[in-house]
Amino acid sequence: MGIIDILTAGAPSFSFEFFPPRDEEGLKRLLQTIAELRPYQPGYVSVTYGAGGSTRRLTVDLVKRIKAETGIETVAHVTCVGAGRREIAAVLDELAEAGIENVLALRGDPPRGETSFTPVEGGFLHASELVAFIKANYSFSVAAACYPEKHPEAPSLLRDLAHLKEKVDAGAEVLVTQLFFDNAAYFRFVERAREMGIEAPIIAGIMPITSLAQIKRFTAMCGATIPGDLLEALEATGGDPEKVTDIGVARAIAQSRGLLEGGAPGIHFYTLNRSNATRRVIEAIRRG
Secondary structure (H helix, E strand, C coil): CCHHHHHCCCCCEEEEEECCCCCHHHHHHHHHHHHHHHHHCCCEEEECCCHHHCCHHHHHHHHHHHHHHHCCCEEEEEECCCCCHHHHHHHHHHHHHCCCCEEEEECCCCCCCCCCCCCCCCCCCCHHHHHHHHHHHCCCEEEEEECCCCCCCCCCHHHHHHHHHHHHHHCCCEEEECCCCCHHHHHHHHHHHHHCCCCCCEEEEECCCCCHHHHHHHHHHHCCCCCHHHHHHHHCCCCCHHHHHHHHHHHHHHHHHHHHHCCCCEEEEECCCCCHHHHHHHHHHHHC
């Protein structure tokens, strides 16, 4: 089933993002996480591609395994990094043969050590080109990414929205946001997207904070902002993991409730391959 069909089937959906582990211990932990989150009946789960396309093989194998062993609708991330049309087509062929119906089309970040994105020969420069290629040659339901606080490389939110519309016009049916901590930013973004003629559902991406150092690193990379009140509360913990997690979970619960009440079609949790914080958020939401 395509993500767009899942979102229009009724109640708002919960979904989870995972990344391919690099060793057996990591794989064991991830499979345990999936088992713990499965009872929450996710609309879908997604698997990232890795920095610079470095985990392409692992991503394909993991997506196939999750779909085959759990029956959960699984979305494969596909990026433009380090691959031309032939390599990307080979990945898409394998996913289609395995019965995968959904992909998240991304430009991807530059490889480690590089500051700007340069496509390989025969590759794509923009995610909109990748979306168009997929829609022209396959029957996948295609999702794309968006940034409530704008992409860090975009000169303005207006320019970023123009690029986003190019992705939607090319065939992206659903949009998933980068993480954010201010719901007002999400709702402003949705409003401006609609004014631009972007009608695709916009799923809210939420990351329950479990590490102060980690979230500072993530937000610096993706251009997201940690609101002053939240940052002050986190820093007051002195980095104590339990206290940081409690604050992060409480924020994620409040955000998720507000987003769903405001009409967000779904919440996509960035799990970091662990289930505890995400489970606490969903259980609190379901309790009302």
